[in-house]
Amino acid sequence: MSKKIRVRFAPSPTGGLHLGGVRTVLYNYLFAKKHQGHFILRIEDTDQSRYVAGAEEYIFSCLQWAGLEPDESPLHGGKYGPYRQSERKDNYRHYAEKLVNDGHAYYAFDTPEELDRMRHDFKTEQNPSPQYDHSIRMKMRNSLTLHAEDSKKMLEAGTAHVIRIKMPGSETVSFTDMIRGEVSFDTSVVDDKVLLKADGMPTYHLAVVVDDYLMKISHAFRGEEWLPSAPVHILLWKYLFGLENMPQWAHLPLILGPNGKLSKRDGAKYGFPVFAMNWIDPVSKELTEGFKEKGFLPEAFINLLALLGWNDGTEQEIFSKEELIEKFSIERVHSGGAKFDYEKAKWFNHEWIKRSTSSSLQGPVKILLIQDGIDNINEVILSKVIGLVRDRCTLLTDFVQQSSFFFRAPDKYDLDAVKSKWNDDKKKFFQSFTKELNAIDNWESAFIEDGFKKLAAIQNIKPGELQLPFRIMLVGGKFGPPVFDIAAVLGKTEAIARISKALEVFAG
RNA sequence: GGCCCGUUCGUCUAAGGGUUAGGACACCACCCUUUCACGGUGGUGAUACGAGUUCGAAUCUCGUACGGGCUACCA
Numbered sequence A: 001m002s003k004k005i006r007v008r009f010a011p012s013p014t015g016g017l018h019l020g021g022v023r024t025v026l027y028n029y030l031f032a033k034k035h036q037g038h039f040i041l042r043i044e045d046t047d048q049s050r051y052v053a054g055a056e057e058y059i060f061s062c063l064q065w066a067g068l069e070p071d072e073s074p075l076h077g078g079k080y081g082p083y084r085q086s087e088r089k090d091n092y093r094h095y096a097e098k099l100v101n102d103g104h105a106y107y108a109f110d111t112p113e114e115l116d117r118m119r120h121d122f123k124t125e126q127n128p129s130p131q132y133d134h135s136i137r138m139k140m141r142n143s144l145t146l147h148a149e150d151s152k153k154m155l156e157a158g159t160a161h162v163i164r165i166k167m168p169g170s171e172t173v174s175f176t177d178m179i180r181g182e183v184s185f186d187t188s189v190v191d192d193k194v195l196l197k198a199d200g201m202p203t204y205h206l207a208v209v210v211d212d213y214l215m216k217i218s219h220a221f222r223g224e225e226w227l228p229s230a231p232v233h234i235l236l237w238k239y240l241f242g243l244e245n246m247p248q249w250a251h252l253p254l255i256l257g258p259n260g261k262l263s264k265r266d267g268a269k270y271g272f273p274v275f276a277m278n279w280i281d282p283v284s285k286e287l288t289e290g291f292k293e294k295g296f297l298p299e300a301f302i303n304l305l306a307l308l309g310w311n312d313g314t315e316q317e318i319f320s321k322e323e324l325i326e327k328f329s330i331e332r333v334h335s336g337g338a339k340f341d342y343e344k345a346k347w348f349n350h351e352w353i354k355r356s357t358s359s360s361l362q363g364p365v366k367i368l369l370i371q372d373g374i375d376n377i378n379e380v381i382l383s384k385v386i387g388l389v390r391d392r393c394t395l396l397t398d399f400v401q402q403s404s405f406f407f408r409a410p411d412k413y414d415l416d417a418v419k420s421k422w423n424d425d426k427k428k429f430f431q432s433f434t435k436e437l438n439a440i441d442n443w444e445s446a447f448i449e450d451g452f453k454k455l456a457a458i459q460n461i462k463p464g465e466l467q468l469p470f471r472i473m474l475v476g477g478k479f480g481p482p483v484f485d486i487a488a489v490l491g492k493t494e495a496i497a498r499i500s501k502a503l504e505v506f507a508g
Numbered sequence B: 001g002g003c004c005c006g007u008u009c010g011u012c013u014a015a016g017g018g019u020u021a022g023g024a025c026a027c028c029a030c031c032c033u034u035u036c037a038c039g040g041u042g043g044u045g046a047u048a049c050g051a052g053u054u055c056g057a058a059u060c061u062c063g064u065a066c067g068g069g070c071u072a073c074c075a
Helices: A019-034 A057-067 A084-099 A112-121 A148-156 A204-214 A224-240 A298-306 A320-329 A342-357 A359-369 A379-392 A398-406 A424-437 A447-460 A462-475 A485-489 A491-508
Strands: A006-009 A036-043 A103-106 A162-165 A170-179 A180-188 A194-196 A219-223 A247-250 A255-257
Touching: A006 A019, A006 A219, A019 A036, A019 A057, A019 A247, A019 A255, A019 A298, A019 A320, A019 A359, A036 A204, A057 A298, A084 A103, A084 A194, A084 A204, A084 A255, A084 A298, A162 A224, A170 A224, A180 A224, A194 A204, A204 A224, A219 A447, A224 A247, A298 A320, A298 A342, A342 A379, A359 A379, A359 A398, A379 A398, A379 A485, A398 A424, A398 A485, A424 A447, A424 A462, A424 A491, A447 A485, A462 A485, A462 A491, A485 A491
Parallel strands: A006 A036, A219 A247
Antiparallel strands: A103 A162, A162 A194, A170 A180
16 A cells, blocks of 8 residues: 555557557556556567667657656656666576576577477467477477586587476466456466577566566556466566565556557558557658647547546546546456547547637647748737637648638639629629728628628628628638638738639639 | 457447436437538437346356457567
8 A cells, every 4th residue: 555656658669659559658647647656668678679760769759749758767767777678688687597496497499490390390270379388398408308417518508598487287377457357377378488588688578577576566557468478477476576566467458440459560551540640660761640640639639548448437528637647547447448439539639629728729730830831820810710710620730721711812712612603793792892891990700791791781682692702702612710700810901802803713 | 279358329438236228429310500610409329149146137157159369589
């Protein structure tokens, strides 16, 4: 109870950070903040063959964007460093050898070719993927089958070898998962996982246990894909540090794509992003779009992720980060996997945009407009514009279409919308309307509308038939906020100029 | 194949033995609006199947089916 809450997210820096990863970060973060604990980010880079340049920096950018920054990490420092496993290499061999000495592990000298042969030779219809396990290990080249002297000589000669855990022949290993309750495994069907690789680096299995111990991790949350190897970790804890010191486990349900587990490799093939932010593969230069660039607000992103597998038991769906911290509980996380629904994700974003203040939207929208080539942005006007179009934008990127015409006169008109009903009477109306507008001193939406309707009445034309042409003149298309509001924001000179220009286009 | 996990509307989910099985997204209709949205009202739509326990089961147990994950000197 008095134990300090310490949780960690331990990604391997091999590419983009996908939805499931961010949600794992989120749940860790929320749990830590709720219990005044620490959220640690540990880089699991023990596989040097999978090193990807820039991936670590990318992960930090994603967390920063999402507002889920760790308390301790390679970047933020902390008392339990280093936070990169490659820099902790020296820690692991000692523990692996202790396991060997205690009879819980052994040296194995099998070459990759020998392992392949084993898999091939023992493959049967009943057992399509044979494992290096208790039934096989006595047929392989390891310190269990070799004479002690021979093993020793090989080790001294520097023969390539790994250290494998010696799984008990028949034991039941069980533990209580915070989400699933009691889960048990029969050790006879778990293989002798490699703990220490030939290059001296630990595998995940050894590293996660040693580092969680050394970093005093109190609760370990990870994806459900780790459940099958949990018995290995439990046993390692038992042999090395004692079950009483083991963190509490919670295996999070998977986030599924249209066909099973969301895969990093599938990138944007689903028609929606899977990464938090744009990821450019350093080798292939291939770009995979992220939620950020797609136009998601970080608040919406974490909100929707939080609700994918968790709810607070009420009907509330929109939660700020602070509310999530207050209300989150790991016990209310679902045990079943959740299929990601992009439509609902967009709804969350829309809700957040509608609730955002104009000023908080201003920065990101301005950047988007500048990217679209608009350079004369007046901040006061932009703020008004955002207030006017906000309800119409589901993604941040929608602001470009919805507000660029405020800063740039249309160069194309939806002529189909006016042409068929266009006539001389309407043309005359707008010619007089231009003069009418010129006379307005109080340039506000209500006065413009008033003048418009009065003139329509005098000329005996239904105002409704004039509004659409007016809109096309100012906007270029059939969209946008109420047309008189647009005219008001545009200003007298610009509004009149657009009418005059459009009149020429319509005539031609 | 083996092991593990899971299964309530199309999707995300509520209901921890007693409800007309609730909400949200999406979809449909209507209202509002002579643009597009927002908003409002209503509607279609689910407990995988079979046994058992119980006065009573979506809820507990077992079996079956289906789905997913794992089965590397990757994490």
